[in-house]
Amino acid sequence: MVNIRPDEISSIIRKQIERHNQEVKVVNIGTVPQVGDGIARIYGPDKVMAGELVESEDGTIGIAPNPESDNVGAVSMGDGLTIQEGGSVKATGKIAQIPVSDAYPGRVVNAPAQPIDGKGQISASEFRLIESPAPGIISRRSVYEPMQTGLIATDPTIPIGRGQRESIIGDRQTGKTAVATDTILNQKGQNVICVYVAIGQKASSVAQVVNTSEERGALEYTIVVAETANSPATLQYLAPYTGAASAEYSMYRKQHTPIIYDDLPKQAQAYRQMSLPSRRPPGREAYPGDVSYSHSRLLERAAKSSSQLGEGSMTALPIVETQAGDVSAYIPTNVIPTTDGQIFSSADLFNAGIRPAINVGISVSRAGSAAQIKAMKQVAGKLKLELAQFAELEAFAQFASDLDKATQNQLARGQRLRELLKQSQSAPLTVEEQVATTYTGVNGYLDVSETGQVKKFLVQLREYLITNKPQFTEIIRSTKIFTEQAEIIPKEAIKEHTELFLLQEGK
DSSP states (O other), X not given: OOOOOHHHHHXXXXXXXXXXXXXXXXXOEEEEEEEETTEEEEESOOSOOTXXXXXXTTSOEEEEEXXXXXXXXXXXXXXXXXXXXXXXXXXXXXXXXXXXXXXXXXXXXOTTSOBOSSSXXXXXXXEEESSOOOOOSTTBOOOOSBOOOSOTTTTTTSOOBTTOBOEEEEETTSSHHXXXXXXXXXXXXXXXXXXXXXXXXOHHHHHHHHXXXXXXXXXXXXXXXXXXXXXXXXXXXXXXXXXXXXXXXXXXXXXXXXXXXXXXXHHHHHHHHHHTTXXXXXXXXXXXXXXXXXXXXXXXXXXXXXXXXXXXXXXXXXXXXXXXXXXXXXXXXXXXXHSSEEEEEOHHHHHTTOSSOXXXXXXXXXTGGGGSOHHHHHHHHHXXXXXXXXXXXXXXXXXXXXXXXXXXXXXXXXXXXXXXXXXXXXOOOOHHHHHHHHHHHHTTTTTTSXXXXXXXXXXXXXXXXXXXXXXXXXXXXXXXXXXXXXXXXXXXXXXXXXXXXXXXXXX
């Protein structure tokens, strides 16, 4: 017979009660009555937040951008092929976010920030919301530091500053991406993290950008966010926000981050593709009414942080593809007012052999000379004016039979200045080389060479300066001013090199 002692039983029960953890977990679950085109309509879940992550029973993650009174429209962050009608979906209670860390530069990721380059997982302990509010007025300061592109067609005449938003506009195959990638190559050694976002591009084009960056040593400080043409529209739409979140991580850690969106019209098309099945009312060109807001809230995140926040910066370079040069189309007219200037890439110039095909006359930067070092301001002031006068004179000269000597000289100077702007792809110039080149052109030192020999003359002059006059680079780099002493050095170099060049050419 077992002797049961009541005090032992009561002590055991007491211990069990003490150990018991009464935790009630509320799970918000709904049912999918309809799914298609990457959109799942969910009935049943209560209190779902706009932009909240939801998870279906097959493990597919989606975002709920469209909560309505009786149902939730969720977009799949994948192809959505395994979501079944009648299946259950639970709300996670988390707003859409991506992992961020110092391990991301040098990697190629997709819109959910997962690696797609076959180099293994990326370690990350922090997360950032993909939709973050843009910095307010007090959190910003005005643009005052240059962000050199390395292109002599832009830095002297259309300067871009850190924290600026400068759109690159033009028809397809006119070198827009080349301008952006050259800018990335030119940031080498400047403690800068670059972000390149490919939206709906060919996989071969993205691979080419990655390979070029890797060969030139630029991939180590670049994050590539790629959603190619065969990706679901939802992921193409989210890719720029993922890129912006990655760039903000660097900006708020006091670093400088240029971000390239290549290109925004494709993101707008993806947004239209996911909005129409969500039963959002279509507007102009069947785009949803808030497509302009989707771009403005993206571009407004670019900023130059105030001194209290560490003066980090995020410089946005959105690429906008036009059809037959039509900048009055819906998406270009939405993006242009949201940016601080435009670089126009012209098909006519491209076909005429002028590369990069940047139309300096109609391109503009609203940061102006605030985004230039003093040395560049000193030498580049006349360049844009002379090019504009030359373009006007050239159009007039087509109808004139005989021209006076002064007009002929001005036309000859203009032709040489236009040749000066030509530059090979993936060969960015330092700011010191640009100062010397611009000085040579605007002061008439190119007049002695033939128009077709200008590029060769300048390449050899820059090599001569670097080899024989290294003090010029040191003065500009240390003082950032084109001093009287600094002016004497290129004058001597130009004189010496011109004699050698004419002798070499047999003149």
